[in-house]
Amino acid sequence: MVAIQLARGVAAELFPGYGFPVSEEEKAAVHHLVMVDPDSYQSRVFDRAVMRGDGFFEAISVIDGKIPVSLDLHLARLEHNAKALDMPIPDEKAFHEACEELIAHYSGGHDDPMLRILISRGADPGTGVGRRHHPGMPSIWMYLDGEGEKHETTPLRMVSLSAGRDSRVAENSPWLMLGLKTLSYVVNMATARAAERMGYDDALFVTTDGYCLESPHANIVARFGDIWVTPDPVIGVLHGTSQRELFAYVRRLGKITRYQDLPVEELKKADEVYQTRGGWVIPVKSLDDTEFAVNTEFVKQANHAIHYEQEAQQAEWAHDNYQPTR
Incomplete structure (x- = not known):
């Protein structure tokens, strides 16, 4: 069973209207996501998530591996955070579809995995690598983890x-x-x-x-x-x-x-x-x-x-x- 499902988001689809490029790999994406191996490296060292912690995230409980809790509230907060951080504004409908797709790919059993959306400001344009990539294009990662720490209600x-x-x-x-x-x-x-x-x-x-x-x-x-x-x-x-x-x-x-x-x-x-x-x-x-x-x-x-x-x-x-x- 797939107890950890990881995907990279397609910025051009999750943040439409900004003219972000689409790679050959991303052209085959389903519902704005490219499914990847959770045990493989997925972030550049030059990304501002790594270099500066520059970005935002959401963490959503998915009850029984099927029911995302407060999904609309979380996606509304994505937009609020993006505006406050002067970043591109996420498309709520596209992210909703992406969350549904990730949950559909998950088959970790009837537990309550956490779905995390992580968005960084992208590659640092102050580096050579960053200048060679599209300036201002966010990096997006999403994952469902059925093997992670579980919520407890112990006082x-x-x-x-x-x-x-x-x-x-x-x-x-x-x-x-x-x-x-x-x-x-x-x-x-x-x-x-x-x-x-x-x-x-x-x-x-x-x-x-x-x-x-x-x-x-x-x-x-x-x-x-x-x-x-x-x-x-x-x-x-x-x-x-x-x-x-x-x-x-x-x-x-x-x-x-x-x-x-x-x-x-x-x-x-x-x-x-x-x-x-x-x-x-x-x-x-x-x-x-x-x-x-x-x-x-x-x-x-x-x-x-x-x-x-x-x-x-x-x-x-x-x-x-x-x-x-x-």
Whole structure:
């Protein structure tokens, strides 16, 4: 069985209207993809993904190897990231077809593989190799991995760690690209390792003036009675697709959802706290020395709704009505 399916994207088809060339190999592509051996090298050392981490990505859970979670939200965020990074704008329909084609080629069994879309700014024109290739043409890779790390819903022990910035940096310094899903992930990975060295499962970034941000790989959501709260993305956090799915689910239950600035000391007063990432809701059982209740039945029901009740979930997306609070 094919448990890992890797493909290179055809830039001319996934980013139409920019005049990108099509190679002989790409002329035989099916639905904008060239299927390749996942064990072979697929990136030039001169690509800006390798040299500078210059690009963006999406990670989509594919439940039972067939059902992509929040696909439309992920593809909309691709466009948002491309605009923010001054890169060519992806064609949503073409990427939707490419995702469907990749899933159709996958035969890794009934697991929940992760589908990743990685897009770089392409070959660096500051190098000789980069100048010989089409300037500005993105590099695209997509893969489904049924052998990778699986999502767990084991309750997490988290530690709050300083992000080294205040709550106004994202507004005052937009060139820092805070809140985007970029390929530059070294800080996220280093923070996760730091939390592990300290004996915790994960970390929560906190501003120097005491406000919650996000985890290295996840958004944070808190329940205060019937009110569900997450940090407003304007503070410089990713507007999470899984967070939006959780908000959609609790609104279906008649609850209230809010985006707002959330002081870490206020978070510690919550009834329950959750991480949302990769199409999953994961309970948090503690932050620093504060313990939270863990509702395993709710976690089970929320994840089932997100994975298998997509029509009802999508109908609720439109009621998100997100507006920046400042």
